[in-house]
Amino acid sequence: MKYRDLLPSVLIGAVASARSMSPMGALAAAHLAGRSTPGRLLLLKQPLFTAGALMMGVGELFGDKMKTAPDRTVALGLLARVMSAGIAGAALAPKGRDRLGGVIAVATAVPLAYLTLAGRKRAMRRIGQTRSGLVEDAMIVCSAVAIVLAVSRKR
Structure with a gap:
C-alpha cells in the first residue's frame, strides 16, 4: 500500500472539518446510486440510516445560515466531525x-x-453570513461528491 492510497481519507476529513454531515450525505447518495466503497460501510445497509444521513446533510446546509448556528468547534460540532x-x-x-x-x-x-x-469568519466579514455559507457549501458539497465518486465503484 502506498501513502497516496489514503488520500481520499485525508480529503474526506477536510470536508468534515467544514460540514460535518457532508461526508455521510455523499456516501449515502453514492449508495443509493448503486456505488460501493473499498472499505465496509455496514450502516448504509440500513435504509433508515441512509435516509437519515441524507436528511442531516441537507439540514446542515440550511442550519448553517442561521444567525444562531454554533461554531463548528463547539464540543458537539467536533464530536459530529469525529x-x-x-x-x-x-x-x-x-x-x-x-x-x-x-x-x-x-x-x-x-x-x-x-x-x-x-476562514469562514473572514469571509463573513467581507460578504456576509449567507453568501459566505453558500460559497462554502458549494465547495464542500462538490468536494465530497468528487471524492466519493473517485473512490467508489458501481456494484
Whole structure:
C-alpha cells in the first residue's frame, strides 16, 4: 500500500472539518446510486440510516445560515466531525486499512475545523453570513461528491 492510497481519507476529513454531515450525505447518495466503497460501510445497509444521513446533510446546509448556528468547534460540532470523518474515512480507505483511514480522517478533520472556521469568519466579514455559507457549501458539497465518486465503484 502506498501513502497516496489514503488520500481520499485525508480529503474526506477536510470536508468534515467544514460540514460535518457532508461526508455521510455523499456516501449515502453514492449508495443509493448503486456505488460501493473499498472499505465496509455496514450502516448504509440500513435504509433508515441512509435516509437519515441524507436528511442531516441537507439540514446542515440550511442550519448553517442561521444567525444562531454554533461554531463548528463547539464540543458537539467536533464530536459530529469525529464520527462522520471516522466513518467516511474508513469507508474510503483501501480494503483492510479501514481503521487507519478512519484515524487519518479524524486527525485531519479536527484541526482543520479551526482553520476552516477562521476562514469562514473572514469571509463573513467581507460578504456576509449567507453568501459566505453558500460559497462554502458549494465547495464542500462538490468536494465530497468528487471524492466519493473517485473512490467508489458501481456494484
